Amino acid sequence: VTELLDLDHPTIQGPFGGGLSSVELAAAVSNAGGLGSFDAQPLTPAEVSATVGELRAATRGSFAMNLWVSTHDLAESEMTRERFEVAPPAFPERPGSDFDTQFAAMLEARPPAFSFVFGVPDAAKLDACRDAGIVTIGTAITVAEAVALDDAGVDIIVASGFEAGGHRVAFLDTAEESLVGTIALIPAVVDQVRAPVVAAGGIADQRGIAAALALGAEGVQIGSAFLATDESAAPAAHRTLSRATGQRHTRLTRAFSGRLARGIPNQAMELVDADPALIQPYPYQGHLIAPMRAASIARRDCEGLSLWAG
Ligand SMILES: Cc1cc2nc3c(=O)[nH]c(=O)nc-3n(C[C@H](O)[C@H](O)[C@H](O)COP(=O)(O)O)c2cc1C
16 A cells, blocks of 8 residues: 555545535645545545645645545435436535546546546546556445445455445445444455555554454545544534544434434434435435534534534
């Protein structure tokens, strides 16, 4: 992993979606000899190139741009719409925020590494990365997904156990059917793939890194511990809660985005989860929740926003 990515340390700062990635954090990690990452999923193509430029200016080290391969879970509602010949309901999608367009902008900007979740890009896209010298990093949460990434020729596989903060990035089965803990997942994946494996989920210090390497991983991806730092773009209340130790716990929910993700329980999570029939498919749920999130951030209140953490 260190050779492929030209790093001093086999440590990846996991990307953060929802606008929580920052150039400052990614560059700080890259400057320290790890791999900083930036999630480009909320960005327009122009913003993708601008961000790669800012990262290049802020670090001489390697860094990764992250994208979500699948950006809609609307199969059932699409079928219904087809039957009645109606257009999908309007919601504020930013132009160019589909995977293909974002990928084209990323490829053009040529970051040292491209990481992705929620699927496997097609062969033409992976070939284009190889030709451009961009190292590809895919995420698997089951052995079957790791094998699919390996068969596609992805350079590095992140195996993410269910302790990890943020979304369960399932792409072969439902997220609920794909829940495996890090300590079981890593050796099982290592045994089945040729690509080097990076362990993610519940790792926050030297002890976790040593354990991951003992299980056969060649590197680690750490999210929550980096999210808690001053350099991250998470709201202050979220960072403070992520630093807290002791009796705090996390759990999985579909309440905030429509996709399963791990975070710190709060009033919004409890209220929405109490009536799961109301939860809309991704990305509609996020748009419905957005005003509550914005109001919560403005009031510096952590009860109305997603507090993703592992
Ligand atoms: C707030 C938050 C947002 C995240 N968003 C993304 C994302 O957009 N893309 C991605 O590949 N991983 C994302 N992750 C996963 C992290 O990159 C990392 O794999 C994970 O946090 C590792 O587990 P840990 O939280 O136990 O350290 C996110 C994690 C958190 C906490």
